[in-house]
Amino acid sequence: xxxxxxxxxxxxxxxxxxxxxxxxxxxxxxxxxxxxxxxxxxxxxxxxxxxxxxxxxxxxxxxxxxxxxxxxxxxxxxxxxxxxxxxxxxxxxxxxxxxxxxxxxxxxxxxxxxxxxxxxxxxxxxxxxxxxxxxxxxxxxxxxxxxxxxxxxxxxxxxxxxxxxxxxxxxxxxxxxxxxxxxxxxxxxxxxxxxxxxxxxxxxxxxxxxxxxxxxxxxxxxxxxxxxxxxxxxxxxxxxxxxxxxxxxxxxxxxxxxxxxxxxxxxxxxxxxxxxxxxxxxxxxxxxxxxxxxxxxxxxxxxxxxxxxxxxxxxxxxxxxxxxxxxxxxxxxxxxxxxxxxxxxxxxxxxxxxxxxxxxxxxxxxxxxxxxxxxxxxxxxxxxxxxxxxxxxxxxxxxxxxxxxxxxxxxxxxxxxxxxxxxxxxxxxxxxxxxxxxxxxxxxxxxxxxxxxxxxxxxxxxxxxxxxxxxxxxxxxxxxxxxxxxxxxxxxxxxxxxxxxxxxxxxxxxxxxxxxxxxxxxxxxxxxxxxxxxxxxxxxxxxxxxxxxxx
Numbered sequence: 001x002x003x004x005x006x007x008x009x010x011x012x013x014x015x016x017x018x019x020x021x022x023x024x025x026x027x028x029x030x031x032x033x034x035x036x037x038x039x040x041x042x043x044x045x046x047x048x049x050x051x052x053x054x055x056x057x058x059x060x061x062x063x064x065x066x067x068x069x070x071x072x073x074x075x076x077x078x079x080x081x082x083x084x085x086x087x088x089x090x091x092x093x094x095x096x097x098x099x100x101x102x103x104x105x106x107x108x109x110x111x112x113x114x115x116x117x118x119x120x121x122x123x124x125x126x127x128x129x130x131x132x133x134x135x136x137x138x139x140x141x142x143x144x145x146x147x148x149x150x151x152x153x154x155x156x157x158x159x160x161x162x163x164x165x166x167x168x169x170x171x172x173x174x175x176x177x178x179x180x181x182x183x184x185x186x187x188x189x190x191x192x193x194x195x196x197x198x199x200x201x202x203x204x205x206x207x208x209x210x211x212x213x214x215x216x217x218x219x220x221x222x223x224x225x226x227x228x229x230x231x232x233x234x235x236x237x238x239x240x241x242x243x244x245x246x247x248x249x250x251x252x253x254x255x256x257x258x259x260x261x262x263x264x265x266x267x268x269x270x271x272x273x274x275x276x277x278x279x280x281x282x283x284x285x286x287x288x289x290x291x292x293x294x295x296x297x298x299x300x301x302x303x304x305x306x307x308x309x310x311x312x313x314x315x316x317x318x319x320x321x322x323x324x325x326x327x328x329x330x331x332x333x334x335x336x337x338x339x340x341x342x343x344x345x346x347x348x349x350x351x352x353x354x355x356x357x358x359x360x361x362x363x364x365x366x367x368x369x370x371x372x373x374x375x376x377x378x379x380x381x382x383x384x385x386x387x388x389x390x391x392x393x394x395x396x397x398x399x400x401x402x403x404x405x406x407x408x409x410x411x412x413x414x415x416x417x418x419x420x421x422x423x424x425x426x427x428x429x430x431x432x433x434x435x436x437x438x439x440x441x442x443x444x445x446x447x448x449x450x451x452x453x454x455x456x457x458x459x460x461x462x463x464x465x466x467x468x469x470x471x472x473x474x475x476x477x478x479x480x481x482x483x484x485x486x487x488x489x490x491x492x493x494x495x496x497x498x499x500x501x502x503x504x505x506x507x508x509x510x511x512x513x514x515x516x517x518x519x520x521x522x523x524x525x526x527x528x529x530x531x532x533x534x535x536x537x538x539x540x541x542x543x544x545x546x547x548x549x550x551x
Contacts, residue, residue: 083123
């Protein structure tokens with residue numbers, strides 16, 4: 001893998017097991033959720049709220065667990081143990097919902113269980129900050145690549161697990177006259193709880209704590225202290241820029257498109273084709289393969305320096321086509337595995353185009369403005385939350401407004417989705433219009449089709465004045481990243497937000513760590529190099545101060 005000491009290697013093996021097991025179980029829980037809810041008297045609307053509750057529970061806990069680690073000297077065992085404990089509690093409640101009276105109590109027990117599980121999921125984001133603080137920067141990309149690969153392996157193994165779960169039909173005797181029935185739906189709660197126990201033990205035994213540290217600025221200079229001064233006015237001024245605001249909207253739209261696919265997947269398949277969770281998990285294997293293919297294609301295009309405009313444009317076009325196909329192909333009278341699966345595969349293929357390129361476009365807008373240096377961390381957090389909001393809002397919207405009631409779907413009225421489903425192609429079309437507006441009206445000119453305007457730097461370079469040449473030379477040499485930018489970027493929270501912003505996962509369908517664009521990769525290398533340079537300069541200053549004091 002990479003050169004490292006044995007204890008760190010054992011920690012990484014623990015994370016590999018974590019990623020494999022979590023992805024296996026996600027492909028089991030997601031497809032079966034709607035079936036479990038309906039078996040205890042719930043509806044598709046309850047299903048939408050339950051799906052949303054996971055993200056709702058996770059959101060505040062990401063901040064809670066982050067503050068915990070920041071305040072305890074960068075120690076991870078206790079917070080992760082608590083996160084796994086929440087997962088155990090939520091999974092047991094999820095399991096026990098089946099013994100409660102059908103209807104209100106059972107349905108809300110499932111919702112509560114998923115909400116608590118989501119809270120535990122907020123703690124599991126600490127895996128990203130552990131990597132950021134324990135693994136050297138130059139090795140982190142290799143680590144994430146390996147974790148990405150094992151995650152895909154986990155999603156591929158999921159159908160086998162679902163096949164085994166589908167055969168479960170037993171009971172647990174409680175008294176001589178009463179026993180709890182275990183079926184393919186509630187047994188998943190027990191499996192997830194056992195998985196949480198196993199992971200908690202593995203991390204307790206093998207996780208190496210990173211060096212005790214507290215995040216600190218490079219220097220107590222005027223520039224460095226500005227990093228803490230970013231206020232509401234700074235953030236609002238930043239968001240008033242179209243090239244910053246537009247990627248936030250694009251982020252929400254991309255997640256809304258993916259969420260429609262993830263939420264509608266099981267109900268539509270069950271009603272249109274009579275599919276079971278086993279059939280759905282088999283489709284998830286194909287979806288994982290398409291996701292992997294899309295990552296390979298986007299990586300190739302990134303190496304060819306394909307513009308962010310082109311990547312986002314293509315992604316939105318595919319989103320738009322897939323949204324139209326969802327509406328027109330998901331019909332009772334023409335139902336087939338192909339007409340059902342094709343829109344899912346297209347939506348999955350679209351995200352690796354639109355997602356990383358949109359993050360790159362956002363970073364270019366933010367890092368190109370020196371006045372936003374003190375707002376970088378907050379703006380990245382807002383970018384991440386744009387997807388979180390979609391994860392909370394879209395599932396109930398889909399089940400309440402987009403999915404037609406199965407009772408109303410028949411050969412005379414064959415459409416599985418209502419006209420509200422057209423929000424996917426309409427929002428994607430609006431994003432395409434926004435891209436064109438930014439490129440040609442605002443003159444971003446990323447494609448180079450517009451006539452370039454001479455810049456001040458270019459005028460300095462052609463000026464015959466000797467003073468201008470000296471100034472230009474000085475300006476060209478001043479390319480080191482500012483202390484403020486570096487202090488904003490190299491923090492635990494920024495890294496967690498950056499990694500979360502490249503992921504999407506809902507009901508067993510998702511993308512894990514898409515490849516970064518060339519710009520983002522070079523940006524992080526440049527910032528890392530700048531950090532090393534500043535640290536070296538400050539060390540020289542300290543040594544000179546010591547020498548002067550001795551003299």
